[in-house]
Amino acid sequence: MRTRNLIFAVIAALAAAFTAVVLVPPGPAAAHGNVVSPASRNYGCFERWGSDFQNPAMATQDPMCWQAWQADPNAMWNWNGLYREGVAGQHETVIPDGQLCSAGHTESGRYNAMDVTGDWKATSIGNAFTVSLFDGARHGADYIRVYVSKAGYNPVTTALKWSDLQLVTTVPNTPAAQWTRQLSNGVQQDIPVSVSGRSGRALVYTIWQASHSDQSYYFCSDVNFGGTTSPSPSTPTSPSPSTSPSPSTSPSTSTPPVNGSCAGTHTVTSQWSGGYQGEIKILAGSTAIKSWTVTLTYPGASPIAQVWNASLTTNGNSVQATNVSYNGSVAAGATTSFGFLASGSPTTPTVTCAATT
Template identity: 70%
Template sequence: MLNVVPKKFLISALVALLAAVLAVFALPSSPAAAHGNVLSPASRNYGCFERWGDKFQAPEMATEDPMCYQAWQADPQAMWNWNGLYREGVAGNHQGAIPDGQLCSAGKTQNGRYAAMDTIGDWKATTVANSFTLGLFDGARHGADYIRVYVTKASYNPVTTALKWSDLELVSTVGNTPAAQWTQQLSNGVQMDIPVSVPGRSGRAMVYTIWQASHLDQSYYFCSDVNFGGVSSPTPSVSVTPSTSPSTSPSASPSTSPSSTPPVPSGACSAAVSVASQWSGAYQATVTVTAGSAAVKGWAVTLTYGAAQTVQQSWNATVLTSGSQIQASNAAYNGALSAGGSTTFGFIAGGTPSTPAVTCAAV
């Protein structure tokens, strides 16, 4: 005699199966708007966000950038929330709160969201001289009780070995600095540029940064993979946000101290939109904004379509919709562009992609 499964159980099973499938393919939400990260040399999760944030479904990531690929697969929110890698209530006992082997994930903070940052392997490394500048971005203007920058010892190999506290040497310290003393950016964020010198080093290493924020007992922890060129050079300026791989020259206007920063002239800009991917009922678009023959302080892009638009998610810009128009303005960290420099932002919208009329205004 055949067993007959009641219809209501079949429906429940199908609903559960659909929910599981959707969970696997769920798209990440937009990056958090507060907190901060080491932008240069890029931390592991910020570097992954910069290289793949507007094309996180690209299959070539698996072969071109396998460490970022495994991190995206483990938890996309670790990259989209690239400024949420912190712990609370540590009370300065960093070594007691974070076990060896878990330094890059802050002891698997946020319920293990950033655990993939601890994965051993050949992470993309930023090439630096023996003297370089570390750029720490503070999007929420927390300021710092202190900032400590460490570099791994010459005997440590980040490609083959998990990071331990005993692998680190302290190379630079910044004391109590309210956000008002950091370099002011054009929007909400501020940046601290910290000189670092590691004479005589060459080859691969890791830079480890602890930022103790001032507003609460909130400690941030960042792993940045570097490749020392082995020669000293003048300390470079640090860009607010690189628009290309951290190992190449960023296109954003470099930040310097407030006393030496000349006025940034306004110029023209242009924008081009492309469809990065599409699926049933939605698509992902990437917009490249390029400054003209003069630097710009900020930008605003308007995309005008033939029908009303619905934006579900966006990143690297403040995006609003008004009927058939999508209006975007720069984020805190990518508004300033040097002459000919460019940056990108992206969004996910409902419907079928079409070609919009595009305008860009420099501000």
């Protein structure tokens, strides 16, 4: 009897485990992409405010981003997930007029705020410019189509319709290995675009048909024709906490010299009643590093409740943060960072950094 009961218990446990596995919804893909120059609406909002997204100054300095952050912060954190599946090339049928910037209210409406008309921050460009599309998962492209809104269309006052667009450039089937730039955290296609006689506000609309499946990406980039130079091709700055591409690393001129392989600095970027947001910046020494570990030692229990761009282990008053796959490699003298949300009043920990070179 004991043996039979044991067998039944094992079977029940296996069945429960199987059910749990089956019912767990699949997580997001490791990485997707976006137009990083001229920055799309949600990527631009993340690039400008991702480390300071609760700053009330955004409401007056960047009101369209402010309304987007208030509507759904995940539209910015997941800046590389603005896509639809199963469109089968029928873009104008599947995506209704007025919803082009949200990919037809994709992802249960996460990106709806991208459709809101208003004075979005616009990139100044000339009549010859470059569209830079970042692909963090190296999907490649069946095709990429770049449109520019027609003369007379004003994105500040009018929601975008298909009839407002003019196709100006198409990139044919291009495997990821043939994209313009091969990066450590993905690939980037820099697409030259030329129009004539344009001035004033417009939208650049990009459709990226990824090659790995029927997955279509849609990006609205606000521009102002009349700039003297084109924006230089860009690469992503920081990823969302739950998705992919790598933070850019740039040489630091204000941080003191590093004693050892790396150094870490702690900064409070915003504060509110009952909590605050912080950033830890990692600076590589005179030798490039392959991975890093930052230890934060607090005077009391760790206040950290959420972290992005790092993996966290907490043990009492000590927190150990290690790089994730896309931001471990840092050039000599360059920086990367991770952010966090914490409870209570700001507390400054002791920060130590160790790295492999």
